Amino acid sequence: MNRTLLALPLLLLSLNVHADPLPPDTTYRPLPTAPLDAVIKSDRAAKPAVLQRQQALLAQRYDLADKPIPGVKMSGGRKTVQGGVRVRLPQGMTWERLASMTPEDIRAQGAFPAGFLRLPHVKQSAGGQVFPKEQIDEINNQEKRSLERFDVDFDLPEHFTPEFPAPIFLQSRPDLGDVSQGKLLTIRNFYQIMIGHLTPVQMEGLRLLLTPFPQEEFNQTEDRKVVEQSDGVACLDCHQNFHTNAAFHLTPDVRPQAARFRLDTTSLRGLFNQQIHGSKRSLRSVEDFSEFEQRTAYFNGDHVSATRKGVNLPDRPNQVAMMAQMQNMIDFPPAPKLRPDGTLDPGKASEQELAGERVFNGKGQCAACHVPRQDFLDQQMHDLKTERFFKTGLTVSDQVVLPDGPIKTFTLRGIKDSPPYLHDGRLLTLADTVEFFNLVMGLKLTSAEKDSLVAYMLAL
Amino acid sequence: MSKYRLSLAVAALVGAGISTIYAADPKAAGANPTFANPDTPGLLEGNPAPDVANVTDVVFLKQIAIGGKAEVDLGKLAVERNAAAGVESFAQRMIKDHDQANAKVATLARSARVDLPRELDAEHKAARDELSALRGTEFDLKYIDAQIKDHQKAVQLLVHEIGSGQHAGARELAANTLPGVLEHLEMARALHDQFIAGAEPRRAAAASR
Numbered sequence: 001m002n003r004t005l006l007a008l009p010l011l012l013l014s015l016n017v018h019a020d021p022l023p024p025d026t027t028y029r030p031l032p033t034a035p036l037d038a039v040i041k042s043d044r045a046a047k048p049a050v051l052q053r054q055q056a057l058l059a060q061r062y063d064l065a066d067k068p069i070p071g072v073k074m075s076g077g078r079k080t081v082q083g084g085v086r087v088r089l090p091q092g093m094t095w096e097r098l099a100s101m102t103p104e105d106i107r108a109q110g111a112f113p114a115g116f117l118r119l120p121h122v123k124q125s126a127g128g129q130v131f132p133k134e135q136i137d138e139i140n141n142q143e144k145r146s147l148e149r150f151d152v153d154f155d156l157p158e159h160f161t162p163e164f165p166a167p168i169f170l171q172s173r174p175d176l177g178d179v180s181q182g183k184l185l186t187i188r189n190f191y192q193i194m195i196g197h198l199t200p201v202q203m204e205g206l207r208l209l210l211t212p213f214p215q216e217e218f219n220q221t222e223d224r225k226v227v228e229q230s231d232g233v234a235c236l237d238c239h240q241n242f243h244t245n246a247a248f249h250l251t252p253d254v255r256p257q258a259a260r261f262r263l264d265t266t267s268l269r270g271l272f273n274q275q276i277h278g279s280k281r282s283l284r285s286v287e288d289f290s291e292f293e294q295r296t297a298y299f300n301g302d303h304v305s306a307t308r309k310g311v312n313l314p315d316r317p318n319q320v321a322m323m324a325q326m327q328n329m330i331d332f333p334p335a336p337k338l339r340p341d342g343t344l345d346p347g348k349a350s351e352q353e354l355a356g357e358r359v360f361n362g363k364g365q366c367a368a369c370h371v372p373r374q375d376f377l378d379q380q381m382h383d384l385k386t387e388r389f390f391k392t393g394l395t396v397s398d399q400v401v402l403p404d405g406p407i408k409t410f411t412l413r414g415i416k417d418s419p420p421y422l423h424d425g426r427l428l429t430l431a432d433t434v435e436f437f438n439l440v441m442g443l444k445l446t447s448a449e450k451d452s453l454v455a456y457m458l459a460l
Numbered sequence: 461m462s463k464y465r466l467s468l469a470v471a472a473l474v475g476a477g478i479s480t481i482y483a484a485d486p487k488a489a490g491a492n493p494t495f496a497n498p499d500t501p502g503l504l505e506g507n508p509a510p511d512v513a514n515v516t517d518v519v520f521l522k523q524i525a526i527g528g529k530a531e532v533d534l535g536k537l538a539v540e541r542n543a544a545a546g547v548e549s550f551a552q553r554m555i556k557d558h559d560q561a562n563a564k565v566a567t568l569a570r571s572a573r574v575d576l577p578r579e580l581d582a583e584h585k586a587a588r589d590e591l592s593a594l595r596g597t598e599f600d601l602k603y604i605d606a607q608i609k610d611h612q613k614a615v616q617l618l619v620h621e622i623g624s625g626q627h628a629g630a631r632e633l634a635a636n637t638l639p640g641v642l643e644h645l646e647m648a649r650a651l652h653d654q655f656i657a658g659a660e661p662r663r664a665a666a667a668s669r
Contacts, residue, residue, distance in 0.1 A: 022613060023519050026620045125623055256616060258623030393639035400619050400638065 026256045029216075029305045036222040043151035043225070054122045054155045057397055061115040062086045062428055066159045072458055074417045075333035076178060079163035081416045081458070085435050086428040087115030095435055099444055103388035112389040116436055119426040120399035121262050122155045127250040127300070128217040128225060130154050134164045135184075135237060135245045142186045145212060147237060149225040156246060160419050160428050162267075166243035171272060171331035173197060180241055187211055187234065198329070205326030208319055209235040213312035215298045221309050232310075235293070235323075238265040242330040244418060248425060252301030253280040258400045264425030267418050270411055272328040275379040279407050279423040282381055287324045291316060332375070332413040337459045342372030349459060356456025359449045365441055366453070369409045376413055376460065381406035384440050416458050430454045500626065510628035513572040517630045520621040521569045525576045527614055528565060530584040531558040531607075537591060538603050546651055547600045554607070554644070561637060568629050597655075604651045611645040 024030075032039065058064060068080030089098065090111055098111060106112050121127055131147045132154040139147050167178035168185070179197055183189060187210040194206060212218075212232040217225040219232060238247040244265040254260045263279065276282045277289035278296070294313060299306035314320045337348045344357050360366040370376040387403040394401045407423050421427040427436055434450045437443065445453070500512050513521070531554045538551035569576045580588065587606050594602055618641060621634040 022616050023516070023523075023620065025516065025624060026616055030624075256620040256623055258619045391639055393642040395622050395635035395638065398623060400622060 029300065029302050032223045036224075039222075040150050040227065047151060047153075050123050050151070051153055051155070053397060054120075057120070058155065061088060061113075063088065064157055064160075064428075066157070068159070069458070072416065074163040074166075075414060076163050076165075076167035076180075076182075078182075080159070082159055082419065082429050083431060083454075084429060085431045087113045087432050087435065089113055095438075099439055099442075106389045107391060110391075114396075115426065115432070116386070116439070117390065117396070117401055117426070118399060118404070119262050119424045120397040121248065121250055121260075122152045124250075124258060124260075124398040126151055126225070127257065127260065129215065129233065129238065129247060129249045129297075131237065131247045132156075132158070132161055132164075132245050134158070134161075135240060135247065138165075138184045139186065139237065142184070142188045143212075145231055146226055146228060147218070147233065148227075149217060150227055151225050154247075156420065156425070156428075161246040162240075162244055162417055162419065164240065164245055166241040166245075166417070167333065168241050168243075169269070169331040169333055170197060170329050172329050174331065177334075185210060185236060185241055198326070201322050202326045202329060204319075205322035205324070208314060208323050209326060212237075213294065213298065214310040216300055216302075216305060216309070219309040223305075223309070233298070235290075238297075239268050242268040242327065246420060246425065249297065250300065251280060252296040252299075253278075258395070258398055259402055261399075261404060262424040264420055264423065266410065267414070268327050268330050270332045270375055270413055271330060273375045274377060274411070276381070276408055280381075280405075282408065285324070286327055287316070287320050290314070290323045290327070291320045332411075333417060335413065335460055342374075342376070344456075344459065350455065352452050352455040353459050355449075356452035356454070359445065359453050360456055363449065364437070364443055364445065364453060366437070370412050376411045378409050381408050383407075386440055389440070412457060412460050415460055430457050433457075511571060512626060513574060513630065514624075514626035516621060516624040517572060517627040518574050520617055520625060520630060520634065521565060521572065521574045522577055523617055524614065525562065525565050525569065526581050526584060527610055527617075528558045528562040530580055530588070530610065531555075532562065533580065533584075533588060534591065534603065534606065537588065538599075541595065541599050543603065544597075544600050546654065547604060550607075550647055550651060551603075553647075557640060557644070564633060568627075568633055572627050572630060601652075601655050604648055604655065607648040608645065608652060611641055611648060614641050615645060 034042070063084070063086045067082060067084055069083035072081045072083075073079065074081060085095070089095065090113065093111060098106065098113075101109075101111065122130060128149075130149065130152055136147045139145055165180055165182065165184040168180040170176060170179060173179075176197065179194070181193055183193060185193060185206075187207070190206055190210055191203070194203065198206065212230075212234045214220065214230075214232040216223075218230040220229040224230060236242065238245065238249075244267045247265045249263045249265075250257075250260040251263050266279075271286055274286070276284060277286060281296075283289045283292065291314060294311055295301065295303050295306050299309070299311065303311075314323065337344055337353065339345050344354055346354060349357075360370075361372075369378045369380065369382060371378050383404075383406040385403070390401065392402055404423075410423075415421075416430065419425075419428060421430070421433050422436070427433050431450070431454050434445070434453050438445045438450065500509060500514070535551040535554035535558070539548060539555070542548070543551060566576065579585075591599060591602055591606065615638065618634040618638045622631055622638070625631045625634065
């Protein structure tokens, strides 16, 4: 009784007066304080060290050599597929020995391979969209629009990115095959390439998806990372030809800056069967996603910054619906060995591929989330709890190693076309993904089982 | 594990093969000059002078100093109150770890010419007063809940400094301190979970004696 009487005024005080909030910049983007010319000069001077640090990190984590799988190409036939496990092990460790250790031991001994940790942005403190050279060159060539940043360059070697330009398959016209003509779709050429293949509504959706709009690093204010005032970026600048060019970004869904994880651009193939969107946000329709990306992919989930730089807000009943319908027309690449129910045709598949399918559905537990009958999706987010294997809170290249929490299941259809793997692109090959899941799920697969899984995924 | 032992442990891990985690000098090329003070010496060469503090550094050092002082004060209060075994050992750990960390913050603040607050702020004073009025299990639970809140804030403050600070020493301090603070938070959350699971640490500890 006495205590209650004493505590009451204190409680009131603590509610009304004693606010001790975190600084505003932990959530909101601060306004720039330096003039743009000073920023350009400074960022350019810092750039070699920034790039060198990232290359050193990549070289320490991965074997980056160009070692394609003989005879295997991506769906357009324009690029080879890289093979082998590329994540490096701590000295003296083997994959078999690692897989036999408990998560607690791996954590205590610091034995979790660094390549299985979050992959930092090339410049985590600045973040933002970074495009590969092929995309920058082709957009510059066709549109005279610059996607080149003055502070950073794309960091992965070209042989670990998807083929460019990617083939385009329409689910509305499965008879046609790749309709890209081997070109990158842009606002300059889309009409002549797609006329006749699309409806008027889809054509308008495509026009909008190819129209550049202001973005955090590419805009007309002094808070940008491109030299000249920029018209911005288009949706398909990252999702090139409705696939991906491995352009990356930081997730809009996490703060503060050093806690944000890298995002590898997702392919839009098979979007018609995808019920949740965004690795973290679980948006329930492609309409929601297309509409709100103008504030998330474009402006880091900061609607305040978006308003300042000139946000484009497509109107829901017309423009959003057309953009969504266009994206829903995009099919996966053909998989001739798959039957309509998502199983391999024993008459067409090899023994190794069939063995891989058995592991996928059985000991490997892959099919629990990547359901073959549902385009290898389960429309769920899952938490792999990788933090069981490492000590949290270490800082690597200005990014803090924290748990990722639940992440959306991604499809495996056409997966050989979509390196690098996982939401942040931390894994370079399919063999890396097999070792990753073998460890975090405690599967104890044999070497033959691992090889068969890779062979199976190449057939999907 | 104290901060000192923690950094030793990290150093040992580096020696044991975890070095692949650190690709290069963690201080190199880290700051984001867009948001640095325009008159930062050396800024135009792309190498901000390492001992100049920006606004984030100043706010960080002040906040972390207050938080650290509160940890020690409240820890001592918990020991005085004869808290449950698990809570008391947690409090002892807070006193020890934060005493050491506070000294480092003070040294750093002098080099960065940041004037640190000498007293607790109003919020921490109020929390201390509120806790002072409590006894027994009520105290234990309130203390642990206050610790969870303070450590959540500390984690966010450290992560913010790592991403947006300019002063090399302050950023390094933040990076070196974060794993330990996350461990404190994990400990406090585990104690809280013990309370709500019904197994009061006080009673459980007494039974085991």
